[in-house]
Amino acid sequence: MKNLGVLCLDFISYFTCCSECFAGDKNESEASPWHAVASWTWDAKDETCGICRMAFDGCCPDCKLPGDDCPLIWGQCNHAFHLHCILKWVNSQTSQAHCPMCRGEWHFKD
């Protein structure tokens, strides 16, 4: 899961218990049912991808599921895009590709 750390994927987890957990200590050895809820968001400065204008927390127009299947990627200039969107752009350039935001030379951030 090293990649997740590099891509600054924040996992915020909430754990909620149902009422039975607090119903008293009738039988402490009995496992209480519980529900786990987690939400995640990409830690990017913008809300939307500058190329496809879709939400970063959503996916690029060619994908169905957001998250690991349609990740964000940062350039050395610190501008972020959907990986698929920037790859399409970089591959369409005949010479050195430039960042669509700042026109600096595009290099993927390690």
Next chain:
Amino acid sequence: MIRLFKVKEQQREQAENANGGIPVKKQSAGELRLHKDISELNLPKSCAITFPNGKDDLMSFEVTIKPDEGYYAGGTFLFSFQVSPIYPHEAPKVKCKTKVYHPNIDLEGNVCLNILREDWKPVLNINTIIYGLYHLFTEPNYEDPLNHEAAAVLRDNPKMFETNVRRAMTGGYVGQTYFTRCM
């Protein structure tokens, strides 16, 4: 999750059958992005957008520019936009449908605007292109000409350039070329 997609797929099929078997046309990524661009347009009142083929064909449309200052004030200039399915990875093809005496627009309607060519990047949108076109009329530029004759006049004799632009816009000859009235 997988079950959910199966259910959705079934619902989609049912919806299609209800439509008499005509499959619902899926929007391409380019159309999706263009749709966003158009819904977020923020044009000055001197610019207007129209869809000659109706709202079903967003990929080709026309933009009218009526400059309210500069050499071209009072004129009406029509541009056609053709957007490719791989938009925004490729700039729209823009042509000027109004014959105009302009250093950066030739008599066939080809437009020389950096963001339509070498400086296009996919974070630009339809709004920026329209502002770029508007800018061509307020600040015609003799350094990067398509109409070399007009560029030379603008550079060497701006007064004469102004007269020529007026003559072209009111309908008449500039040199050997006839321009139809566009005001």
